[in-house]
Amino acid sequence: METAVVVHGRDYVRQGLGPGSAMDAEWLALLQAVELAAQLGLHEAVFCGDSLAVVGQANGIVRCPSDHIRHRQALAALLARSGTPRIRHVKRSQNLAGIALARLHER
Secondary structure, X not given: OOEEEEEOOEEEEEOOOOOOOHXXXXXXXXXXXXXXXXHOOOOOOEEEEOOHHHHHHHOOOOOOOHXXXXXXXXXXXXXXXXXXXXXXXXXXXXXXXXXXXHHHOOO
């Protein structure tokens, strides 16, 4: 798996994260974004992702499947320190992190 987060126009890509599903990668990217925002001192960050399922689960409006509860719990632990984030859905074509990953695999 690999993830990407974009903050202020800079790509933060992590590769070689081992096996996992697309949903795992989406969750890991969200967790990375929340951690990075805290490290950079961003207090009112808006997190955007193109996975409706993960955005809904992270916002508590969609039931989180048992195999992804650990991700939701990790998010809750991070948010206990940094407050309530705004997590919004964007179209895939507007997801800068997805675009950054696609660029890595251009031929």
